[in-house]
Amino acid sequence: MNAATQPRPRRDDAYNFAYLDEQTKRMIRRGLLKAVAIPGYQVPFGGREMPLPYGWGTGGMQLTAAILGADDVLKVIDQSADDTTNAVSIRRFFARTAGVATTEQTAQASIIQTRHRIPETPLTADQIMVFQVPNPDPLRFIEPLESETRTLHALKDYGVMHVKLYEDIATFGHIATAYAYPVTVAGRYVMDPSPIPKFDNPKLHMSPALMLFGAGREKRLYAVPPYTQVSSLDFEDHPFAPQRWEQHCAICGSEDTFLDELIVDDQGTQSFVCSDTDYCAQRVAQGRDGQ
Amino acid sequence: MAAPLLHTLLQPAFPDPVLDAQRSFRAALKALAEPGVVQGLRPAHAPSPLAGLAEASHALCLALLDIDTPLWLAPAFDTQAIRANLAFHCGCPIVSARQNARFALLDSSQLHDLSGFDLGNDRYPDQSCTLLVQLPSLEGGRRLAWRGPGIQREHLVAVPLAEHFWQERESRNDFPRGLDVFFLAGHHLIGLPRSTQVAFHGGA
Amino acid sequence: MYVAVKGGERAIDNAHRLLAKKRRGDTAVAELGVEQIRQQLPLAVARVMSEGSLYDEQLAALAIKQAAGDLVEAIFLLRAYRTTLPRFCASLPIDTSRMLLSRRLSATFKDVPGGQLLGPTFDYTHRLLDFSLLAEGDYPGPDVHGHAQLEPCPHVLGLLAKEGLIKEETDLGEAADDITRTPLEYPASRAQRLQALARGDEGFLLALGYSSQRGYGRNHPFAGEIRIGEVDVWLEPEELGFPIAIGAIEITECEMVNQFVGSTAEPAQFTRGYGLAFGHAERKAMAMALVDRSLRAEEYGEEIQSPAQQQEFVLAHCDNVEAAGFVSHLKLPHYVDFQSELELIRKLRKPSTEQAQ
Numbered sequence: 079m080n081a082a083t084q085p086r087p088r089r090d091d092a093y094n095f096a097y098l099d100e101q102t103k104r105m106i107r108r109g110l111l112k113a114v115a116i117p118g119y120q121v122p123f124g125g126r127e128m129p130l131p132y133g134w135g136t137g138g139m140q141l142t143a144a145i146l147g148a149d150d151v152l153k154v155i156d157q158s159a160d161d162t163t164n165a166v167s168i169r170r171f172f173a174r175t176a177g178v179a180t181t182e183q184t185a186q187a188s189i190i191q192t193r194h195r196i197p198e199t200p201l202t203a204d205q206i207m208v209f210q211v212p213n214p215d216p217l218r219f220i221e222p223l224e225s226e227t228r229t230l231h232a233l234k235d236y237g238v239m240h241v242k243l244y245e246d247i248a249t250f251g252h253i254a255t256a257y258a259y260p261v262t263v264a265g266r267y268v269m270d271p272s273p274i275p276k277f278d279n280p281k282l283h284m285s286p287a288l289m290l291f292g293a294g295r296e297k298r299l300y301a302v303p304p305y306t307q308v309s310s311l312d313f314e315d316h317p318f319a320p321q322r323w324e325q326h327c328a329i330c331g332s333e334d335t336f337l338d339e340l341i342v343d344d345q346g347t348q349s350f351v352c353s354d355t356d357y358c359a360q361r362v363a364q365g366r367d368g369q
Numbered sequence: 370m371a372a373p374l375l376h377t378l379l380q381p382a383f384p385d386p387v388l389d390a391q392r393s394f395r396a397a398l399k400a401l402a403e404p405g406v407v408q409g410l411r412p413a414h415a416p417s418p419l420a421g422l423a424e425a426s427h428a429l430c431l432a433l434l435d436i437d438t439p440l441w442l443a444p445a446f447d448t449q450a451i452r453a454n455l456a457f458h459c460g461c462p463i464v465s466a467r468q469n470a471r472f473a474l475l476d477s478s479q480l481h482d483l484s485g486f487d488l489g490n491d492r493y494p495d496q497s498c499t500l501l502v503q504l505p506s507l508e509g510g511r512r513l514a515w516r517g518p519g520i521q522r523e524h525l526v527a528v529p530l531a532e533h534f535w536q537e538r539e540s541r542n543d544f545p546r547g548l549d550v551f552f553l554a555g556h557h558l559i560g561l562p563r564s565t566q567v568a569f570h571g572g573a
Numbered sequence: 574m575y576v577a578v579k580g581g582e583r584a585i586d587n588a589h590r591l592l593a594k595k596r597r598g599d600t601a602v603a604e605l606g607v608e609q610i611r612q613q614l615p616l617a618v619a620r621v622m623s624e625g626s627l628y629d630e631q632l633a634a635l636a637i638k639q640a641a642g643d644l645v646e647a648i649f650l651l652r653a654y655r656t657t658l659p660r661f662c663a664s665l666p667i668d669t670s671r672m673l674l675s676r677r678l679s680a681t682f683k684d685v686p687g688g689q690l691l692g693p694t695f696d697y698t699h700r701l702l703d704f705s706l707l708a709e710g711d712y713p714g715p716d717v718h719g720h721a722q723l724e725p726c727p728h729v730l731g732l733l734a735k736e737g738l739i740k741e742e743t744d745l746g747e748a749a750d751d752i753t754r755t756p757l758e759y760p761a762s763r764a765q766r767l768q769a770l771a772r773g774d775e776g777f778l779l780a781l782g783y784s785s786q787r788g789y790g791r792n793h794p795f796a797g798e799i800r801i802g803e804v805d806v807w808l809e810p811e812e813l814g815f816p817i818a819i820g821a822i823e824i825t826e827c828e829m830v831n832q833f834v835g836s837t838a839e840p841a842q843f844t845r846g847y848g849l850a851f852g853h854a855e856r857k858a859m860a861m862a863l864v865d866r867s868l869r870a871e872e873y874g875e876e877i878q879s880p881a882q883q884q885e886f887v888l889a890h891c892d893n894v895e896a897a898g899f900v901s902h903l904k905l906p907h908y909v910d911f912q913s914e915l916e917l918i919r920k921l922r923k924p925s926t927e928q929a930q
Contacts, residue, residue, distance in 0.1 A: 093657070094387065094657075095387045095388065095391075097657075099657065099659065100386070100387060100390065101435055101436075101437075101659075102656075103390075103391075104390075104432070104433060104434075104435050105437065105754075107394045107397075107398075107432070107433065108433055108438070108471075108499075109495070110398060111397060111398065111401055111433075111499065111549065112494075112495035112497075112499075112549070113495070114398065114401045114402050114519075114562065115401055115547075115549040115562035115563055115564060116494050116495060116544075116545050116562075116563070116564065117518045117564060119494060119495065119545055121495045122493075122495075122756040122758065123756060124753070124754045124755050124756055125756065126656040126753075127649070127652040127653045127655070127656045127894060128653065128656075129653045131649065131894075131897065131898030131901055131902065132894060132895045132897075132898025132899055132902075133898040133899035133900075133901065133902030133905075134898060134901075134902050134905065136898070144394075145391075145394070145395065145398065146391070147388060147391045147392060147395060148388055156905065156906060157906050157907075157908055157909045158909065161581045162581060162906055163581045163584060163585055164905050164906075165581075166581035166582050166585060167581075167585060170582070170585075193905075194907070194909045194910060195909055203403075212899070212902070222885070223759075223885050224758075224759050224885055224889075225759045225760065225885065228492050229492065231492075232490075232491035232492045233491070250921045251921070252917070252920060252921060254917060254921065256910070256913035256914050256916065256917040257909070257910040257913045257914070258910075264517070264518045264564065266544065266545065267545075273910050274909075275909055275910065275912070275913040276913065277913070284521070286521075288398070288399075288402045295895045295898060295899055297756035297757075298756075301402075302518075303401075303402045303403075303518040303519040303564075304402055304403065304519055304521075305518070305519055305520055305521040306518040306519065307518075321913060321916050323916075336909065336912075337912075338908055338909070338912055339912055339915065353908075353909055353912075
């Protein structure tokens with residue numbers, strides 16, 4: 079069943095604590111302080127090569143390396159599962175280089191590095207979320223030039239974004255963005271919440287946990303402080319609506335979580351299960367099932 | 370007069386340079402993420418006070434400053450001991466012009482005038498200066514309501530500050546441009562990011 | 574009942590062992606030594622050092638061995654190692670006019686002071702497979718002129734500059750940002766651009782340089798000078814106050830002469846593009862020089878129309894460690910986002926299905 083917290087392993091002292099050198103950590107830490115002070119603003123930082131490829135979570139890893147302490151308990155998820163290979167690989171990296179305790183249980187973690195999901199278990203004020211971000215600028219696919227998008231953010235000129243969303247409605251009848259759905263943070267910056275499904279967007283709003291976002295290849299970091307207003311972009315006549323499923327989880331019976339669709343036989347029979355493996359296991363442990 | 374020998378000027382920094390820097394940073398991060406809430410440093414993980422620099426001020430200098438962060442010193446902190454120790458442990462350039470500083474160390478005598486510090490610009494508001502303000506205490510002032518990101522409803526905070534400070538801050542805060550402040554006393558700190566709104570007019 | 578795939582840790586461990594087996598090949602064949610790679614694949618070593626931005630032949634050779642010959646992977650290995658190294662100080666600028674040349678050519682003048690020097694080159698080899706290399710054995714060494722004298726070899730473009738025919742390159746005396754420590758911001762200075770190009774992927778720069786020759790931002794290049802050789806590296810530690818040589822590195826330098834520009838304010842002049850790479854790396858240095866010149870379009874008031882002239886396009890995409898990482902990340906699971914898209918596309922199709930009925 080769900081692995082409990084793994085105690086602190088031995089640290090590999092061939093590397094500095096949490097791999098990065100102290101000067102790099104300081105540079106990232108200073109950036110994080112500015113990111114928290116200017117919620118939703120993308121702070122440029124001198125991103126370093128990490129021993130994992132760009133695009134595989136190097137931004138999140140650099141942030142985790144900069145904030146991680148000996149007493150932290152780290153959880154790493156990919157698609158909200160702890161046992162996907164990349165999550166395993168990143169968790170091992172920090173167990174080895176920082177010797178920190180790791181866990182699969184959301185409630186036990188002090189730092190949660192994530193790719194593409196926010197856990198279903200509500201977060202607390204003692205937790206920090208670290209998001210891996212591929213493309214930090216929500217305007218990038220509308221305007222490829224960084225020099226232009228920086229000006230649009232400076233002027234709080236988000237008209238192009240609204241036009242794009244409105245064109246979706248005109249064409250499809252709906253806003254055709256299902257993940258990485260843009261949000262406005264504290265009424266000022268439009269921010270890419272990373273490729274989380276829009277199902278998770280409401281979890282960003284007034285969360286007690288600090289949310290940090292790291293884009294290694296693009297060398298940007300940003301933050302949403304705890305208890306910050308985060309609203310998903312929408313229109314009065316087309317209000318934001320997160321995904322909902324008609325099905326429930328085949329394992330734990332949950333009706334209000336994000337479900338992954340599985341194809342279980344050659345006839346294409348579908349089955350739906352919680353994408354958050356820890357949450358699902360906790361419910362099963364409490365005696366729930368999908369029957 | 371002969372200059373004192375370097376070895377008598379230099380003092381030890383963090384007991385554990387790597388982990389104590391991390392702890393101090395996390396306290397600073399939490400302070401800025403939860404404006405108005407007092408954060409503490411455990412004495413075992415903080416450096417000793419340094420020639421007028423309190424433990425928390427000293428810890429933030431060690432945790433955040435290096436060769437890439439020009440520092441401006443208020444006259445009260447511009448001493449040979451502080452210069453020598455920050456040069457040795459941090460390697461940060463000390464600048465005399467406020468506009469060149471990424472960090473500034475101030476005491477309460479400086480708070481009536483915050484002119485000159487870099488407020489960042491609309492394209493790069495993160496380039497603004499961060500103020501480290503050392504106070505005798507973080508309590509005992511007028512209770513003011515702080516609101517904004519990081520604060521669920523409001524925090525009532527009584528940092529002992531003259532009205533001048535709030536006027537100065539308000540005149541220089543043009544979000545996203547603005548100054549971020551850490552108030553430091555003893556082993557404790559409070560963060561005041563530019564995003565926090567403080568109602569300081571009228572009322573006691 | 575379906576259970577999410579478990580056992581990621583075991584799978585990863587075994588994948589590493591399978592990779593080690595792939596790298597080693599048939600154990601009946603002697604294992605390749607790092608020193609053999611360093612000595613016998615020097616051009617691969619040069620590319621890994623340049624794009625890995627670390628001059629260390631042994632580590633580059635090790636990276637090539639570890640990467641089983643995948644040079645982009647080897648570059649990544651060297652970069653990831655490099656980031657962990659402390660930076661002690663910066664060297665003085667290298668003085669390439671004082672290089673000990675092993676090869677030098679100018680396509681713009683028939684003869685130049687110091688002469689043309691063909692040196693070790695693939696040029697003029699007929700590209701016929703040499704089956705004699707299938708067998709190990711002696712090779713015919715070069716003829717060496719025992720009493721040759723060193724001659725000064727001034728930069729060819731310097732000769733044009735003396736006449737004022739080529740745009741002078743002046744040191745602005747500004748501190749250049751190190752792009753490995755400070756992220757690129759646009760518009761980037763020429764110093765930053767050259768750093769990015771020096772680390773840039775040879776294939777990408779080659780294609781862009783080539784595109785500039787085919788009409789996408791033409792800049793009419795001539796190979797003004799290509800020089801390959803050893804140059805001393807000097808440091809000036811603050812506490813010493815005078816420079817000391819710490820060793821020599823092999824480099825390839827290319828200066829392209831490009832068609833003149835002029836304006837009402839300035840007489841017509843040639844302009845130049847610059848390329849520099851570690852080791853023997855002629856193709857890279859030439860491609861870099863072409864792209865450098867293309868990226869100077871704005872400086873010379875040229876209309877920016879083509880990819881090679883657009884700095885955000887070139888600089889944001891020339892790094893193969895970034896590019897390979899982001900392309901390869903598509904192999905990671907994306908089922909949450911895909912599920913979201915599935916849900917959306919079903920929703921978008923609903924009204925049209927209903928309409929059709």
